[in-house]
Amino acid sequence: MSEKKKKRAHEPGRNTLLAMMAFFFLAFFLLALNDGKWESFALSAVVPAIIYLGTAGISHLFPSDRLLLSLTNFLCALGVLVLYRLSPTRGMTQAFNYGVGVGCMMLCAMLVRYVRSWKWLTALIMLGSIGLLALPLVIGKETNGAKNWFYIGSYSVQPSEIVKLALLISVSYLLSQRKVFLSLVFAGACLLMLMLQKDLGTALLYFGVTFILLYAATGSVPLMIGGVAGGAAAAVLGYQMFAHVKKRVAIWLNPWADSGGAGYQIVQSLIAIVNGGAWGVGLGLGNAQVIPEYYNDFIFSVILHEFGLVFGLVVLCMYLFIIIRGVMIARRCRTVFHALLATGCASLIALQTFVIIGGNIKLIPLTGVTLPFISYGGTSMLCSLCVIGLLQGVASRNKAGVKEDRELAMQGGEAP
């Protein structure tokens, strides 16, 4: 065996990728044996192929982080699998969203990789974000107590998901330029819009990400104390102002008090998790459809129900690795902007995952945010993959930086 082949065989990524492909081949094949549909048989070949192309192919085309890509692809494909199992139509739509999302991810990666000056772009993004957030207030439709959606024809759009990216880029850029006040004004304006839309789950994410970025950029303790105090005041104000927040807190404290009504969702979720046990009830054997919003807010409960607690921990570990990888990318950055951007991306994924999984297992009150990469929804999937795209762009910049450093080291010494 040649040296190159030996090296490839010992590559850790290669085996991981093979294991991922095997997982989805077996899972879709099992579903195909149950329903006998040709689509399921086709998916058992197509999904592993997409995982391979989405990881190895992209990293050949663009200098990206393969570990991050493979973990993201696994979670996205898991979302397609779970949704396809429960509702084939939604599964196929999610597969389409995944494909579009990969394109957007590449676009974001290239944006970060090649854009040198963010000054005007950031100004444009900030203005666009405020405009986008204002749209649901004007032409939006209220769903589950929040008015955070609007419709273009048959397509529904959630601007707060798109603005998440804008917030990451704008606040990171402004803080890298030491424009702390302006960044606070922008984040505050976004939070105000979200409060008006009563989209408090997303507002919590925005607040958390801004807080983390502010700490990473300034390290100022008084600012942090002010932030915590402000956040606590906003939480109390939100609780007093919005009836649906009070209701959600009451459900969180005791869902069994109204298990057939307001607490139905969380009670069904808890029952599904307990039924799943350590190993799950088996793929295709569960009855997770009884949980309202099983495809969206409660998809983690569905995974625990069908695949079990052990597999749930596997999924959590994958999120953890993505977050750790994000932090590693941030630490390797050459510029403050990129470091802050990567920190923001990692913290956004971490917060969003914690908020929704915590809500599913009754650790914290349930909020209407999606589980990144897995939950059903075009905007959510695109936004999550765009966040990974931003991280990939930063990783690619880091690789270019190391290459440059190596060249400089070869030249040695000072300029003449």
Add this chain to the structure above:
Amino acid sequence: MSGDAYEILALLMRYVFAVIGALIVFRSFIWLRKDARAYRKEMRSLPDAGLIGEMVDLDTGKAQPLPREGVIGSSRECDIRVKGDGVLRRHVRFEFVDGKGLKLIPARRGLTLLNGVEMRGPGWALHGTQLGIGAHALRVRMFAGLNVPMPAAYPEPDTILDAADEEIPWTNITVENSYYLPEEQPADAVPFGGNPDYDGNYDDDGQMTWQYAYSMEDLRQEQAARQWIDSQEDAEEPEPRSRRKRRGRRE
């Protein structure tokens, strides 16, 4: 497939899925760790990674690493820390721009000197540029190989101290009365490429003077000497390609 057979298969497969999942997590962990180790190893071999040079305090001789972007000031969080009167907490922000040099953005007008000229807005520094911050004179030294314009062979005449015509004895030069400190060299050093015929410019006590260091005539001589050295280097026979390759591999 019958319902019972599928049920048995699905119940068995849940263990398989858990095992494959655990395997993926384990392999990912190994991957993560290997990558972190490889990066650490690479960084050990590149001690100047992320840096573009150094900033030397000409008074103390202390050199501080110069990152691609950061802040010069007296605050603890500054990348280049200089303390003393007239130094703001965040005095100057700097950012390396490929192909242009080090962009300097002073926090306030008129508090920073760039090659002896008061900065009234952003400015550019190259290799050899001198910054005056408070009582400190800092020199920018950049690594070779960076994509930056070559600095001028000598400073523009109008950026030299207005009182350059005045003869200031070498020993009396302080930070306050100098914008350009000459390179450190003994007073009896033979200037410019060791030309023994050049008698230099000394005061009555035989001390080298400021005028000597930066008179236009001397600078012209320095430039001529550099050009001569460059022409000698160019004339040298280039190293054969095969040897260069071998050397590169060894390195």
